[in-house]
């Protein structure tokens with residue numbers, strides 16, 4: 001196991017920022033529901049990705065699931081994303097660019 005270094009603390013802060021940005025994105029998406037494109041939530045998500053890249057922090061799995069792999073939109077099920085269960089997989093379809101993302105269903109029940 002790695003010891004917590006100074007770098008580790010910076011990563012913690014970066015991660016906290018990422019989580020906060022996703023909270024903002026979620027809140028904004030809820031607020032501006034049905035307004036469509038010009039949502040700020042996509043910008044929050046872009047910022048979160050930038051922070052992740054700059055500090056080499058991985059975006060937590062459950063948050064990553066909310067970003068489209070194709071156009072990096074913040075995905076809101078029932079609004080700009082469609083979610084289907086297929087066998088052991090969850091298929092998320094981005095309704096903006098049509099990208100489909102498949103993720104194993106098992107192990108997500110935490």
Ligand SMILES: [Zn+2]
Pocket residue numbers: 068069070071072073094095096097098099
């Ligand atoms: Zn997309």
